[in-house]
Amino acid sequence: ETGVTQTPRHLVMGMTNKKSLKCEQHLGHNAMYWYKQSAKKPLELMFVYNFKEQTENNSVPSRFSPECPNSSHLFLHLHTLQPEDSALYLCASSQEGGGRPQHFGDGTRLSIL
Amino acid sequence: GENVEQHPSTLSVQEGDSAVIKCTYSDSASNYFPWYKQELGKRPQLIIDIRSNVGEKKDQRIAVTLNKTAKHFSLHITETQPEDSAVYFCAASIRQAGTALIFGKGTTLSVSS
Numbered sequence: 001e002t003g004v005t006q007t008p009r010h011l012v013m014g015m016t017n018k019k020s021l022k023c024e025q026h027l028g029h030n031a032m033y034w035y036k037q038s039a040k041k042p043l044e045l046m047f048v049y050n051f052k053e054q055t056e057n058n059s060v061p062s063r064f065s066p067e068c069p070n071s072s073h074l075f076l077h078l079h080t081l082q083p084e085d086s087a088l089y090l091c092a093s094s095q096e097g098g099g100r101p102q103h104f105g106d107g108t109r110l111s112i113l
Numbered sequence: 114g115e116n117v118e119q120h121p122s123t124l125s126v127q128e129g130d131s132a133v134i135k136c137t138y139s140d141s142a143s144n145y146f147p148w149y150k151q152e153l154g155k156r157p158q159l160i161i162d163i164r165s166n167v168g169e170k171k172d173q174r175i176a177v178t179l180n181k182t183a184k185h186f187s188l189h190i191t192e193t194q195p196e197d198s199a200v201y202f203c204a205a206s207i208r209q210a211g212t213a214l215i216f217g218k219g220t221t222l223s224v225s226s
Contacts, residue, residue: 102147104156
């Protein structure tokens with residue numbers, strides 16, 4: 001039981017498909033994050049939401065579109081992805097404010113055909 | 114831009130030995146430094162963290178030291194065990210009041226019995 005749940009755990013899609021990744025946190029946090037983890041690369045911060053407002057967009061291509069309807073839910077909408085987008089996508093949450101630990105979900109393993 | 118360098122990328126030790134992983138950060142405003150452990154196929158888990166007003170913190174076999182002047186922090190694991198084998202990531206907060214973290218590239222620790 002992680003407190004941060006991601007679905008689906010695995011996703012295979014073609015480059016022309018549209019899909020969405022979902023993240024839900026049950027920890028009462030008000031900040032949520034999307035990270036991309038590729039082989040032999042550091043965790044790459046993609047988006048940050050504080051109190052449902054996007055506060056960071058780390059130069060992510062527009063084919064990735066985040067949505068945060070409330071403090072407990074975070075989505076990542078995917079369309080027209082490229083093979084290099086295949087990776088593990090991790091969601092995390094924390095309390096808002098500096099110096100707060102982030103709690104991760106188990107991730108969605110995404111494979112682009 | 115902000116950057117976190119982590120060394121070494123791989124570390125192999127014998128059971129019972131100590132392991133040290135070092136990180137340097139570039140943003141002088143960083144004030145929060147967590148360490149995460151990620152086992153194969155699992156989510157990153159926070160193992161210890163330190164704030165900039167503290168020079169050292171210890172939790173059983175794990176300790177972290179911080180040198181703000183040198184912008185350098187280290188993870189020390191004593192009496193290593195095979196179950197310590199994993200990838201370890203250091204991270205530093207981005208901007209003093211922000212919640213975002215920037216991660217190092219990770220260190221793969223292998224503990225052989």
